[in-house]
Amino acid sequence: MLICNGVADKDGATAAADIASECAQHRTHHKNVQCTYAAEKLTLTVENDFDPTGAATMDEFSDCLCAYLMEPFSGLLEIQSVVVL
DSSP: OEEEEOOOHHHHHHHHHHHHHHHHHHOTTSEEEEEEEETTEEEEEEEOSSOTTSHHHHHHHHHHHHHHOSSOOSSOEEEOOOOOO
């Protein structure tokens, strides 16, 4: 689970939908993708079998943020949790 804090309200909901769509269509190595927005925070949750630390997924999330946010976010981008199944 990855978190991006400080996302403008005008970008949040649309960016969440766009990022989820991007992962479903072009980043199919991630499964069960969910991207939500609430209280200036984008949360991305994915499952994959190649990224035990979340670092590669955070890099991809960062790329998506650059592509889909109209304004830069003012908070942190962080790995909230990683669960090995």
